[in-house]
Amino acid sequence: MSLQTIWHKQRWQRQIWLTALLACLLIAILISLSSGSYQIGLTDWSQGLSETQQQVIWQLRLPRTLLAIAVGGGLALCGAVLQILLHNPVAEPGLIGISSGASLLAVLLIFAGHQWGIEIPAWGISVSAFVGALIVTLLLLRLSQRGQMGGSRLLLLGVAIGIASNALITWLLYFSDDQALREIMFWMMGSLAYGQIHPAYWWLPFILVCGWLLCQHRKLALLQLGSYQAQLMGLDLRKTHRKLVWAVCFISGMCVALAGVIGFIGLVVPHLLRLAGKDGPAFTIPASVIAGSLLLLIADVLSRSVVSAGELPVGVVTATIGAPVFIYLLVRRHALAG
């Protein structure tokens, strides 16, 4: 088969996959907007919505749906980039300490609030989580600058920072009272109930950074072959590395700040797409964003509808469903054997 036909076929495959994922996402958005304790039926959509229904959708469900899309897409994007950047198929934002660092500061704030009886607003927790992510990023880049910017070095530093933060969190948990404990645990398990109060302009930098990262698939394709190969093709490794790490840390910091720790999406989504497409970053990067959004949206709908009273933390849902699916795929297709 000639190369032109192969390229043509590949272009078609990409378009079909992306369109299919987008279509699924649209359906999931509709379901997410309709389902909940106040049901909106399919006929209501076609016949025009009542005032209450509009209010429920605009003020409650749409912000939450958009949050799920942003966080899911962001986490999956970070996972896809990190797996290439660190040459490690298990890399994800949680692994390199960003989530732990963000949690540590957020937990510290909740703890301090309860200790001194101050009411902490939700945005305060988000801001402190984001600051935590930034501190970890600075620490990672500073420490890994000594000596060569190696992938495994960054990964191990991240793991070590994660362990240290988790230890400190455990200390804080140990000295917390019951109510603080409950609040901290719920936050750490990840929930989309937090972010909906933030105004839209919070998301502008997030969207800009995601957009920039989406355009980096050429550089990531070079990096996938190893850092020497990338440099030989004219890539400024140090600069690119630093920019990518910053972008990933910013996005995952935002995600943790707004929705707590949601594991698994960053790890699994890129792998599922690689199993499906056997394609390079030009496909996996944009597809990860859509598929991540889709997965978190579905998980959120489930977390709202499985238990009749209240809701489950969405992080629990993603891990409970995702892990067995992932194991099944790994056992069936030996695609990750390395």
Add this chain to the structure above:
Amino acid sequence: MLSLVDFSVKQRVGPLSVSATAGQHIALLGPNGSGKSSLLLAIAGLISSQGKVELEQQNIRQWTMQCAAIKRAMLPQRTAQLLPIACHQVIALGVSPLNVSEMAISSAIEQVCSRLELLDYLERDFSQLSGGEQQRILLAKTLLQVWPTLNPQARMLLLDEPLAGLDWHHQITVLTVLRELTQQGMTVLTSIHDFNLAVAHCDIIWCLQQGKLVFSDSANQFDEHLIEQVFRLKTIRSQAEGQTVFIPWRVS
């Protein structure tokens, strides 16, 4: 013309001074850990080095990485590939520093792949191939970067053990393609472990021992005394079909 003057890589290579005229295939010989890879990486500009290094009177160190990517290509030693990617995508990465039309790219890829007998691999998953197959794909990518029809500015090709993991058929195929590139003016520097292939297919041999250059002369001057001195190996020298052949005998 490639020339190194007082060239050294800290704790690894040199200082050494050596030069080669353009259009020659230089074989880089030496035992494991003698500094072959370091020398190649330093000439490519991937690790820091001291002294003068010039290609056609231009100081290589003054090139930006983008500029260097047009002037030279290098095949580093293979690293493990964990994530799936199609072979044609890997090969096509070789043109990423160049600014050429899609038609030119596809015809050049087909040329390179037919020369290296890789046309059947284009759609396969690179991460699932054997070591030798991956090596040939990466070699195709590297050759594409300096392929004369795509990149007439290319002057130098650095290959770190390109024949590792290849069967004899493909070893000779690769060496034949390299011969054609040198005939078009390319300077090729290849690290290699097989004396016989080096003597038969290369013009010049540079031999390293613990980072020092102990031999730099035309390939037919290479002899069993040097092998014994550098590799601590006694060999039998023989002639067959007008070609010098060394047969490893015993360690000395």
